[in-house]
Amino acid sequence: MGSMVETAGAVIIGGGITGCATAYELAMRGLTDVVLFEKDYLTAGATGRCAAGVRQQWGLEMNIRLSRGSCKILETLEEDLGYPHSIEFKQGGYLLLAFSGELLEQFRKNIKLQNELGVPSREVSIEEAQQIVPHLCTDELVGATFCPEDGHANPFHTTMAYAHAARKLGVDIRTRTRVTGIDVSEGRVVGVQTDRGYISTEIVYNAAGPHSGPIAAMAGVEIPVYSERHQILVTEPVTPYQGPMVISFERGWYCQQTPHGAFIAGLGDPSEPRGINNEATWQFAELLAHEVLRILPSLEELRVVRQWSGQYNITPDAQPILGGVRGLDGYYMAVGFSGHGFMVAPMTARLMAQMITGEEADMDISMLDLERFERGELILEPNVV
Ligand SMILES: Cc1cc2nc3c(=O)[nH]c(=O)nc-3n(C[C@H](O)[C@H](O)[C@H](O)COP(=O)(O)OP(=O)(O)OC[C@H]3O[C@@H](n4cnc5c(N)ncnc54)[C@H](O)[C@@H]3O)c2cc1C
Structure with missing residues (x-):
């Protein structure tokens, strides 16, 4: 007795x-x-x-529009999705630090563009930076910019809010199910193989994060991405006293205080080898403490309660690849x-849902296609960590 082949309108890979x-x-x-x-x-x-x-202080119009649009969506997400919990979106701003005149010059150009696109960011004097973050050590600081609408959210609740709303609309979310193959025939996707069975579909969406390269390869698509470990830590919670996320592009670290009171801080290591690695190292904790305490010395009092790592999935210009592939429907x-x-x-x-359903797009993202690497049209964003 043969069983019916299961069919889906679209398959999404990655939760x-x-x-x-x-x-x-x-x-x-x-x-x-x-x-x-x-x-x-x-x-x-x-x-x-x-x-x-979540910051809107970017240097390119495309990134400013993407992050501003997202920020606006997050502001009312709980209500819009009917989610019964808080996504803890705290708009305490982002304070961007400049330790060189060169970076400050770049920030000034960025602010001009951000303001033209409706982002309420501004340059702040050293004194004002210290008013915004009273425990900031300004000895080495050359300048700063601030956007009060930037902030951060709880990534678990934000994802669950979307999943909850998607399920209510009929989406079938299957965890503990690994995609092992993508079936392609005559230039189009026809199905997806998992460790729990086969499903036929004409649309497959690769949202596999650090595993995006191997997933693309299952469909015969080669994409120029690699993954890289980034470490992060969290302290014990204390009475809130830091409003904004504080970030230094030059030194590669960021530090925020969550609504719960814990500080979360991370730092990128330029010598990190490529690959997937979830180990946490004491060297990271030591280096992070050294860098952050130079600028936010009062954090020295806090005990670190946990440290972990995750991966960035990185392209040659550190901007995403959004879209389809020529020759593979x-x-x-x-x-x-x-x-x-x-x-x-x-x-x-x-925007991706608009592209897939053939609806008119809210903004043009065609410059983020896969073929930009072949065309040599890399997107050079100055404000990237
Ligand atoms: C330490 C750190 C700090 C960061 N800080 C920020 C920040 O402050 N702001 C910001 O905007 N971004 C930040 N990022 C980046 C951000 O986390 C990612 O860009 C984002 O979460 C990517 O989401 P995603 O859904 O595309 O991928 P993911 O969240 O990685 O989801 C992909 C999913 O696909 C699943 N998957 C993979 N292979 C398969 C398979 N074969 N079958 C089924 N499922 C599969 C994986 O299990 C995973 O759950 C940070 C990242 C790190 C590591």
């Missing part, structure tokens, strides 16, 4: 913020027979390991977000 938000946006557009496969549990990838910072991807995939996810999901 992080990108996959869950896109599932919701597709279902909102009437594509409700969507199946999402997640090999572990929702948020198991980069999403559940990230700092979930039905394959889409939203991958390669480096260290900023959380903050652009709400808008990315909407």
